[in-house]
Amino acid sequence: MRITLRRAVAVGSMLTLIGVVTPAAAASSQDDPRSCRDLMGADAPAFIQCRWLAKPEEAYDVVKFWAENDNAHLKEANPYEGKFIDCSAPGNSCPELEGDGAVGDENSPMPEGGEDTGAPQCEVGENCWVDGHEEGGDGTVSAPEPGSPADPSARSRTTPTAQPAAPAVQPATAQEIAAAARTPAGQAVAAAGANGLRVWIDTELADDWKAGTAAFTAAVRRIGALAARPEVAGIRYTSQLGYNTTFATQEEITAFVSAASAALRQAAPGKQLGLHTVVPVFACGAQEECKAEMVKRHPLLAPEKVESHLIAGYADQITLDTGLLYGGYETWKIDAEAAGKNQWIQVRARAWDVLAQVAAEETGLAGDVTAEQVATRVSAPVMDGAAQQVNVWTRVPDAQGAVQNLTAWDALEKLGPIQRRMAAVYNPSAPITDVAADLKKVGGVFGQVYLTAS
Numbered sequence: 001m002r003i004t005l006r007r008a009v010a011v012g013s014m015l016t017l018i019g020v021v022t023p024a025a026a027a028s029s030q031d032d033p034r035s036c037r038d039l040m041g042a043d044a045p046a047f048i049q050c051r052w053l054a055k056p057e058e059a060y061d062v063v064k065f066w067a068e069n070d071n072a073h074l075k076e077a078n079p080y081e082g083k084f085i086d087c088s089a090p091g092n093s094c095p096e097l098e099g100d101g102a103v104g105d106e107n108s109p110m111p112e113g114g115e116d117t118g119a120p121q122c123e124v125g126e127n128c129w130v131d132g133h134e135e136g137g138d139g140t141v142s143a144p145e146p147g148s149p150a151d152p153s154a155r156s157r158t159t160p161t162a163q164p165a166a167p168a169v170q171p172a173t174a175q176e177i178a179a180a181a182r183t184p185a186g187q188a189v190a191a192a193g194a195n196g197l198r199v200w201i202d203t204e205l206a207d208d209w210k211a212g213t214a215a216f217t218a219a220v221r222r223i224g225a226l227a228a229r230p231e232v233a234g235i236r237y238t239s240q241l242g243y244n245t246t247f248a249t250q251e252e253i254t255a256f257v258s259a260a261s262a263a264l265r266q267a268a269p270g271k272q273l274g275l276h277t278v279v280p281v282f283a284c285g286a287q288e289e290c291k292a293e294m295v296k297r298h299p300l301l302a303p304e305k306v307e308s309h310l311i312a313g314y315a316d317q318i319t320l321d322t323g324l325l326y327g328g329y330e331t332w333k334i335d336a337e338a339a340g341k342n343q344w345i346q347v348r349a350r351a352w353d354v355l356a357q358v359a360a361e362e363t364g365l366a367g368d369v370t371a372e373q374v375a376t377r378v379s380a381p382v383m384d385g386a387a388q389q390v391n392v393w394t395r396v397p398d399a400q401g402a403v404q405n406l407t408a409w410d411a412l413e414k415l416g417p418i419q420r421r422m423a424a425v426y427n428p429s430a431p432i433t434d435v436a437a438d439l440k441k442v443g444g445v446f447g448q449v450y451l452t453a454s
Contacts, residue, residue, distance in 0.1 A: 167217050167259075169267040172225035180225035185453040188428035188435050192451065193231030195443030200274065201227050201235045202425065202450040205260050206246045216263070224267030226453060234272030234317065235264055236450060241277040242300035243321075250305055257314040274317035276361060279303055282320075283329055285342035290332040303350065310355035318352065319359040319391060322377070326364055337376075344386035353388065359423070360387045366396040367404035374411035382421055389421040391450060394442070395432065405432055412445045423448035 065073060087094035172180070180186045185201075192199045201223060208219035227235050237260050240246075247253045261273055280298050284290035295302065309315055325339040334342070352358050360381040365374055381387035394406040406424075415422065424446045428435045442449055 167213050167263060169217055169220050169224065169263045171267055171269060172221060172228050176221070176225040177228045180222070181229065183226070184428060184435075185226055185451065186229070188439065188451050189226065189229050189231050191436055191439045192443070192449050193229075195439050197231075197439065197443050197446065198233050198423075198448040199229075199231045200423070200448065200450045201232060202239075202452045203235065203237060203454065204239060205237045206241075206256060209256050209259060210246070216259070220260075220263045220267050223453065224264065227268040227271050232271060233448075234274055235268060236274035236276060236317070236319070237261075237264060239276040240321070241275050242306070243278050243298065247300070250300055253300060253305075254308070257309050258312070261314040272316040272357075273314070274319060274357075274359075275309065275315045276319040276321065277301065277306060278321040278324055279306055279343070279346075280324055280328070282343040282346040283325055283334065283339035284332070285334065285338070285345075287332045287334065290329060290334065293331075303346070307350065307352065307355070310352065315356055317357040317359060319361045320347070320387075321361040321363070322381075323361075323363050340380060341384070344381055344384040348384065348386040353386070357389070358387045359389045359391055361391045361393075361425075363393045363396050365392055365408055366394070366406050369408050369411075371408070371411040371414070374408045375415065378412070378415055378422065379418060382418055389423055389448070391423045391425050392446070393425045394438075395427070395430065409441065409445060419445070420447035422446045423450055425450045425452070427452035 067074075086092060181190065189199055189201075203219075203223055205216065205219055205223075208216045223235060223237075226232070238257070241257070242253055247256065257275065264271070264273055279301055280294040281291050281301070281303065284294055306318070310318060320343065322340065322343075325343065326336045329335075329339050347353075347358060362377050365377060378390050378392065381390055392406065392412070396404050398404055412422070422445070424442045426438065426442060426449055428438075428451055432438050439449070
């Protein structure tokens with residue numbers, strides 16, 4: 001990680017204030033009565049130590065000292081004199097600084113020669129490679145093994161070819177926005193907004209990206225113009241990421257989500273971005289054979305690979321499909337209920353909601369379902385505290401090609417307390433009745449709608 005001068009100074013000051021010391025100092029302070037190491041977890045690195053500047057039982061005396069006699073001591077206190085050099089005094093020489101002379105201003109450019117060259121920088125407690133040597137968190141330096149990834153010569157041989165940068169895409173013009181509003185998708189956006197629905201544009205840009213820069217740029221501009229309307233909160237730009245056969249490698253996936261997110265943030269500034277995928281291993285829980293098989297079947301859907309998209313900021317929302325939960329784990333005697341609980345426990349344990357909004361995609365409510373099934377499948381992810389919303393498909397094609405429409409409207413309407421957390425996935429190009437009537441019905445039950453747009 002890169003560490004700026006300002007951050008380096010801040011870290012150094014922080015460590016001084018809380019009494020963090022190095023291993024050498026820790027060795028001489030094991031019996032220190034002011035040590036607060038016991039407050040740290042057992043898995044805390046050994047090089048991090050803790051020392052009380054004022055123990056809890058002393059805090060009152062500290063406050064009392066400064067507050068007594070109408071804050072007399074505080075009023076008498078003077079700034080620490082320290083050791084400063086007067087640059088204007090005869091005989092003193094100080095380096096000249098560019099700009100206003102403020103060192104480490106977070107808004108100032110990096111100093112000359114300090115441009116980010118891609119070389120790794122070590123922060124406190126991290127190990128990384130610097131100029132062909134491993135620099136540890138404790139300051140030790142060691143040479144890399146010949147031929148290892150850290151060996152400079154090995155890096156020059158193994159570094160993958162850089163992916164082309166995302167094309168620059170300007171926000172839609174007023175004419176393009178007006179034209180988009182007149183399309184069937186644009187009219188659906190207006191109808192959804194008129195019925196009080198928060199709108200997401202649900203599209204797929206993977207094929208456009210693979211088709212080349214021209215096709216990709218045109219698709220992004222088209223979606224950007226549609227999303228420019230005030231009713232639109234966000235854009236979900238891909239579905240089944242890593243699960244379908246669109247991409248064969250993790251490098252392809254990363255290149256796509258990087259390019260798509262960058263282009264959309266230019267074309268539709270201020271709109272949230274989302275992606276849809278599934279993490280099959282989550283539903284296994286502690287079943288090791290199940291986990292091994294899911295990793296083998298779905299190598300592109302490992303939790304750390306999916307999480308990397310969130311860490312990099314390629315999406316503000318991640319939707320996890322629940323389709324695999326129903327019948328996909330019977331070999332290991334994991335039923336749908338257990339699979340669902342396992343999945344959301346894993347999501348919650350990884351704190352993905354800190355990285356992005358988490359949603360569940362529910363495709364199993366079309367056709368004949370009971371009110372109990374509706375209540376359980378829609379409310380469970382939210383009640384488990386792992387998902388902030390649940391997306392329900394209004395029509396689902398079955399294996400034979402027939403379409404099943406959502407019929408559980410009455411049961412869904414009874415879930416009023418979580419209405420804002422419920423979203424309908426609706427395709428205006430394939431209405432159930434007609435778009436206006438359908439979206440009016442959706443607005444009476446759901447708080448949000450994902451409108452399919454190509």
